[in-house]
Amino acid sequence: MSESFALISYRLRTVRVGVQATFFVLACLTAFLLIPSDITVNESVYIATLVVAAVGGAVISLLPWLKLFQKGLGMPVMYAWSVFDIVLITIILSAVGTTGPPFFFILYALTTVFAAASYRPLVQAVLFGFTLAAYVTMVLLLEDMVVTASMVVRFGALAGVAYITGFLSRELQSQNERLAREVSEHKATEARLRASEAQLEEAQRVAHLGSWEWNAKTDELSWSDELLRIFGVDTQSFGADYESFISAVHPEAREWVDELVRDAYRNVQPLVFEHRIVRPDGSERVLFARGRVEMDRDGEATRMVGTTLDLTEQKKAERAERDLAELSARQQQAMEINDNVVQGLTVASYSLEAGEEERARKAVRATLTAARGIVEKLLSGRLDQLKPGDFVRSEPARIGTEEKPEQ
Secondary structure, eight states: OOOHHHHHHHHHHHHHHHHHHHHHHHHHHHHHSSOOOOSSSHHHHHHHHHHHHHHHHHHHHHHHHHHHHHHHOOHHHHHHHHHHHHHHHHHHHHHTTTOOOOHHHHHHHHHHHHHHHOOOOHHHHHHHHHHHHHHHHHHHHTTTTOOOHHHHHHHHHHHHHHHHHHHHHHHHHHHHHHHHHHHHHHHHHHHHHHHHHHHHHHHHHTTTTEEEEEEETTTTTEEHHHHHHHHHHHOTTTTSSSSHHHBBBBTTTTHHHHHHHHHHTTTOOOOOEEEEEEOOTTTEEEEEEEEEEEEETTSSHHHEEEEEEEEEHHHHHHHHHHHHHHHHHHHHHHHIIIIIIIIHHHHHHHHHHTHHHHHHHHHHHHHHHHHHHHHHHHHHHTTTOOOOOOOOSSSSSTTTTSSSSOO
């Protein structure tokens, strides 16, 4: 694209205004011809010029200006349009004579103002010189007596209008471009902000981490979308106040959590705690919350902000890991009992049946030693949990007492 979008938009607006002004002037010129007047007018030249101007205005209005500007052809076409208008105005003036109403000379002001509003200063100067040359040529061809001072005043005023219009136009274009840049930067900033918010929301969703903000003075509580999902509520059902949070905490921990939060806010201390909540559907979640107190310039606490992490699945995984470890340990213990006790007793039994008493005694002693080691190993993991009386038997051992050996 040869020009910025803001500048092209400005050019399109000037073209639209120029076309509207052209048809308005043509309507006025037509009305002048229809109103009775003592001014001598070359009607054939006058009408022919109006027809050509009307056809030219129609063609100009139908041109694909946006594509022309995008291809870099818009400005050359506008230059040709201005030259065309200056020629037509000069012909109109020749049809009414240089002594006609000042209105006709003012037509030059329209092209001059349009040029000042649309073109660079150099192009404005060239078109202004072309206007002056066209007017002088017409005067010479008509051989009219024109006071030089009058021409100086007319074109001096025209130059003043062109200068002021050009200055205001450049200021307007500068403001327009600056505004366009600011709007573009603002949109880019908004796009980056939306992208960052989307990334943050996705990160929170993946991590099961929600953010929150509590304004204690107004009791307004805002939660991120992920935190709403963690609590199992939506923006419609969420009360957006502190009571909504406390009511979601598990009844057994509700009073403790409330006191913890209020103490942290009152004493301006960090807030770190783990708690349980109950969702509207009755399911429970284990959460870990972390927050801080923010203060205003006067050092007064105003709000708390923080994050909440859903630990439910992690807790389930840890519990499953512990259960698996306990099951593995029990299987290992069962194998040790089978290998060291059951098999030892089996050997002792076979030895007694075979009449090998000595071998049986050795097997029993080895079995007792292994059993003692297994018991010590089992107890070593929970010695800190034993209480007095845990090893007191409820009744005497009966081994070897149910059948007395024969005397």
